[in-house]
Amino acid sequence: MSKHKGAWTVSSLNLFDELSEHVMLRIYACGEAIHSDGWIENKQHPDYDLWFIRKGNIEIRIDEQVHLASEGDLILFSPKVAYTATNLGAECSFIFTHFHFSLGNHLRILDNYSLEGIMASSLVQEEMGLYLDTFNQHMHGIPMSAIRLKGALTILIAKILECYGRGDYQGGFAKHVPARNRNTNLQALQPVFAFIQDRLHQPIRIGELAELAGMSEKYFILYFKQALGITPGSYIYQLKMNRARELLYSRTYSIQQIAGLLGYPDPYSFSKAFKKYYKVPPSKFVW
Missing domain, CATH: 2.60.120.10 (Jelly Rolls)
Incomplete structure (x- = not known):
C-alpha cells in the first residue's frame, strides 16, 4: 500500500468513528x-x-x-x-x-x-x-x-x-x-472531509464544498449521499454534535463559548440544535 493511498484510507476510516451512530x-x-x-x-x-x-x-x-x-x-x-x-x-x-x-x-x-x-x-x-x-x-x-x-x-x-x-x-x-464495480466515491471526497474538519468552528456552506469537489451543488449533494449514505448537511451536523458532547464533558467551556467554537451565531441556535439531537438542552446534558 502506498503512503498516499494509506493516508486517504486512514482518513476515510475515521468516518466510522465520526458516524458510528449511523x-x-x-x-x-x-x-x-x-x-x-x-x-x-x-x-x-x-x-x-x-x-x-x-x-x-x-x-x-x-x-x-x-x-x-x-x-x-x-x-x-x-x-x-x-x-x-x-x-x-x-x-x-x-x-x-x-x-x-x-x-x-x-x-x-x-x-x-x-x-x-x-x-x-x-x-x-x-x-x-x-x-x-x-x-x-x-x-x-x-x-x-x-x-x-x-x-x-x-x-x-x-x-x-x-x-x-x-x-x-x-x-x-x-x-x-x-x-466498473470499484467504488472510489470516498477518495474524491477526501478534500471535502478535511475542509469540514478544519472549519467546524465556522458556518459551512454546501456550495463551497461543492466548489471544492469540482461539482455543481445539486450533483455534489447526490454524490455525497451515495458515497456516505447521509447528506453533507447531516454529516456536518453529526460532527458538530460529536464535538459539542466532547466540549461539554470537558467542563472547560461555557455554552456560549461552545456555540462560538462550533460556528453557531449565538447560544440559542446552538442549544436548539443540540436539543434536537440529544433530546435534552446542553445545560442538562452533563450532571
Missing part, C-alpha cells in the same frame, strides 16, 4: 458447513459472507487466479466478486456468516476498501475468539446470544478495518473486481 450491521444467516472430498461451489453473494476455516484446506479460484485458505484462516467475500471454492482433501468445515454492514443508507460502504480476501486469524485473534464464543452460544440457543453475536461481529469487522487502515492486511480478491 452504522448498522445485520446478520442474515450463520451456521457451520461441512463438506467432503469433491465439494465445489460457484457463487457471487448478494451480501458479505465471512468464513472461518475450522478444518481442512480450501481453494478459492477467481478468474484464473488461485488463492489457498487453511485451518484458522478467515475468508471475506463481497458482492463484487464471483468465485469457485473447492475442498482440497478429505473434508473441510467452516463457520459462515452472511451480513450487511451499512452507513446511513449506504448498504455497501465496505466496498470502498479492499477487504475481500483471505486473512490470517492471528491478526484478529482476540476478536475472532469472542465471535466464536458467541457463535457457539447462538447455536445452542442461549438467551441474548443473537445480540451478543451481532456485537461480536461488529467488533471483528472493526478490527479488520483497523488492520487494513494500518497496512497490516489488504484483501487479495480486490484486484479481480471489474473497474
